[in-house]
Amino acid sequence: MSVYLVINIFIVLIPLLLSFEKNVLFYKKIRNVFISIFIVGIIFLIWDVIATGKGDWSFNPEYTGNIKIFGLPLEEILFFITVPYSILFIFESLTFYIKQKTFEFNRKYFLIAFLILFFAALLNTDKNYTSTVLFICSVLFLLSAFYDLKVYTSGISILTILISFIPFFIVNYILTSLPVVEYNHDAIIGSRILTIPVEDFFYSFAMISGWIIIYNLLKERQESKF
Incomplete structure (x- = not known):
């Protein structure tokens, strides 16, 4: 069994075991969970295939099957299943146990965030990973400025993102310190937190946001039928 497979198992183990817990009843939401995983996963997996092919990052055969x-x-493909499953489990658990707090929507702040990220992407077009991930994040804020995506104004969504960064940091540290994943220096700006490229934090932010957005849309659509 490869190291990367063991990491995947540990990521999903507790959420999987608690999926039948009587309060959250996560297993009953499994349809929306997997649709969200599929939609966001396809986008990021296509990017992953292209980036790997171009040599922006690579996987150490010593730690993979x-x-x-x-x-x-x-x-790596399983990673796009185990991680979102666990993230959405956190989201649903917080939804049950914590009272929702909605923050005031202010289009100006979303547009400022969009402009900062967009121009940062333009300034780093020679760095494939840096420019791509910043551009994706900028698009998320631009969409949030004009559509109520209910992710950056939702207390539970924001808390889910913040809590998720804790296991993200631990897992990514393992992946980048062994390393399971190796990055091409020409694809990143080179700034790291311990062994983790700063781009990974934006990457994680974009994926988590995507999962929550799609999951919420599906959930609202389902609830509107009743």
Whole structure:
């Protein structure tokens, strides 16, 4: 069993075991969970395949298995299932146990965030990973400025993102310190927190936001039918 597979198992183990817990009843939301995982996962997996092919990052065969799909280790694809499953479990748990707090919507702040991230992406077009992840984050804030995505004004969504950064930091530290994942120096600006490229924090932020946005849209659509 590869190190990367073991990491995947540990990521999803507790949420999986608690999916039948009587209060949250996460297993009953599994349809929306997997639709969200699929939609966001397809986008990021396509990027992953392209970036791996271009050499922006690579996977150390010492820590991955022999099965590859479109140039990606099987464990990397599983990562796009185990991580969002766990994140959305956190989201639903917080939804049950914590009272929702909604922050005032202010389009100006979203547009400022969009402009900062967009121009930062333009300034780093020679760094593939840096520019791409900043551009994706800028698009999220631009959409949030004109559509009520209910992620950056929702206390539970914000708390989910913040809490998720704790296991993210631990897992990413393991992945980048062994390293399971190796980054091309030409694709990143080179700034790291311990061994984690700063781009990974934006990457995680974008993915978590995407999962919550899609999941919420599906949930609202389902509830509106009743």
